[in-house]
């Protein structure tokens with residue numbers, strides 16, 4: 304782990320966007336490890352708006368957000384930022400980061416994504432400007448071998464840092480790849496296991512499993 308230069312250290316907040324349908328231990332373990340690695344002050348789960356044609360039957364934004372709230376019981380630094388769910392229509396990460404930067408002008412904002420998301424980053428709206436508002440922190444993901452196209456490769460060459468301390472000294476602008484535990488867990492695997500009435504207790508927090516059972520989610 305890199306040492307943090309506390310002499311000139313900005314407050315650092317970690318934001319983790321996803322559909323979280325449902326949130327699982329793959330998400331939570333990488334967020335926890337990166338929060339430790341960066342000595343983050345807060346960790347925010349930011350559930351995405353999900354278009355109706357993509358939502359699982361009967362799993363609303365409210366349910367996804369409620370499951371994230373339950374998952375945040377793992378650590379006092381974890382909170383939900385539901386800003387993308389109170390909008391009507393799709394929200395884009397770039398818009399969220401612009402809002403956050405306006406709200407927090409003196410904070411190092413770190414946006415966490417998995418390695419699979421980095422590989423398709425060039426499909427995101429205004430992707431090359433994301434680092435004007437935040438750092439991108441990329442978690443290794445079990446089952447995904449990094450293989451970047453030339454556009455993403457040159458973006459990385461421009462922005463990549465290997466020093467965690469740089470994320471405390473600058474408010475945005477860096478891409479930081481972190482070796483985290485590679486848990487081969489995905490939300491789609493979990494949805495399919497619930498549909499098949501299989502046990503998911505090792506894949507997500509007990510409280511989230513209880514919520515799913517109580518509300519009969521994913522079981523049709």
Ligand code: ATP
Pocket residue numbers: 320321322323324328329330333415416417418419420442443444445485486487488489490491492
């Ligand atoms: P689905 O299986 O439905 O596609 P998912 O498990 O990938 O869902 P998302 O909510 O879509 O979960 O993911 C949000 C973010 O978390 C993405 O950046 C993704 O790369 C990352 N992520 C998800 N699961 C893991 C994991 N097991 N390890 C590391 N990163 C992960």
